[in-house]
Amino acid sequence: MDYSIYEILQTIRMTEMENLDIRTVTMGVSLTDCADRDINRVCDNVQKKLLGYAAKLVPTVNEISAEYGIPVANKRLSVTPLAQVGAACENRDYVKLARAVDAVAQEIGVDFVGGFSALVHKGTTKAEDAYFEALPEALAVTNRLCGSVSVATTRVGINMDAIKRLGHTLREMAAKTAHKQGLGCAKFVIFANPVEDNPFMAGAFFGAGEPEVTVNVGVSGPGVVAHAVKQAGDCDLGELAEVIKRMAFKITRAGELIGREAAKRLNAPFGIIDLSLAPTPLVGDSVGEILQYMGLEFPGAHGSTAALALLTDAVKKGGVMASSYVGGLSGAFIPVSEDHVMITAAHNGALTFDKLEAMTSVCSVGLDMVVIPGDTPPETISGIIADEVAIGVMNSKTTAIRIIPAPGKKVGEMVEFGGLLGRAPVMAVNTFKCADFIRRGGRIPAPIQGLRN
């Protein structure tokens, strides 16, 4: 036999007991050719095009999942930033466009569609001004649509005018979904250095350099890595990195196989595989658990940033060895509300907001699913965003912010979102003011490391 009993058992154990899954198969579709002067025709074009390419996405992926015995948790779409798609319209009714995309996503049966997005890292166009106006309403009246905004890159610097505006936008977004604890904000990400082929939500969009259509895959598996780290026992950290790398290799290989098979059956080119340890609220599917098995009492303890740096790097190295098309964000996600160990750590005081920010300098995303008091001033929210994107810009990496100023909630109260979004305690933010700094606006110049030509 070509495979040992051990290898076959290991594969089955990964899927059956350690929650290895393909987190998402995300079909990216370019909508640039759907533009029109008439918003109704844009909506019509977009719906026809998405149905044309993605009508069979869900059944096809389900079929592959059954054949390989690997669960595929989500089927999703990512589209060209809709701020650009609707830019040519005389009546820039972005809420209407949002509703149209949401409706077709429901018809196709995908879990989410990402791309209610705008790229404003150097400045906003008139169309993007209309997009910003529509943003809180659009995410409040839709269910499956996710949005994102790029406000900074290492090449151009940081658009502080947009960040100033987003402080108010997030408060408004939370207010419009107050009956759902501010859920609108959970579907919205602010980026520095965003990637154009990210399959994960809420930050997926289909970038300008992408082809007509591709299939991108996001693989997860914190449970598998946690088990391997636990089994490794009392070894030194170099050996531990090797153990994580080997496991990341296997997970990536499984993901690429599923992705290529899906691309073949859907007659679309395969794009990238994003290997990101992305937790869910389930026990045994947690990045925090990995940090605990590495030797921390809780994430947030001193040593957490170093442990996370080792983990993120080993995951990337294993992934790169396994596939030539590793892309997206690839690394480790540390959302608070979606990881039961992180929730406990935030609740018992081990994990503070400031330590979390430090950890994001070495994780693959940023401040993710962090709940802050509902009365946090917009300028303070802008300050949080500016700090996080500065980390990304100065380190030439992607950073993201998905924070929820939960209406009416105070520090320590628990906020429930349900499902994959989980639950989180409201974390304390620094209450000293930064309003005068934010009010200055303008664009923080690109750092010297951006000038690499």
Added chain:
Amino acid sequence: MNDEEIIYQITRAVYRKLGQFADRSLVEDLVTDIFRSIQPALGDISPPSIPTTDLTATPGSSSNRAVISIFGQDGPGIMAAVTHVLAEARCSIVDINQTVLRGKFAMLLVADLSNLNGTLADLQLRLKTEASHLGVRAFVQREDLFHSMHRV
């Protein structure tokens, strides 16, 4: 399928019915009529409404083999039941490995699906149903998964 291909397929079908020596102008008339009558149903094929790729095709997987793993309490008839299902589905057994460890039964079997009778989903269902009757667990997975994960 583009218009030219559709016309070609219709022409072939007409010749097949009428024979090689059918009147050429009659065939041309028939093909034109048929194509005109079905054309509205083909819909608007101008961009961006319909993708150029044929999404109705479902090409097979790259692997024609499956790894079947059976685990559970040992008992009589497990091997017989599994091989019976495989024979019915016209799957040949390429490799087989069976061990009993402290009363626990583990059987790994590689089956060739080239002549599979029905879909892989059917075979999975039949094996899982049979396994549950016997009190064991069955996993049926395409073989290339193991190759991808465990071989560089």
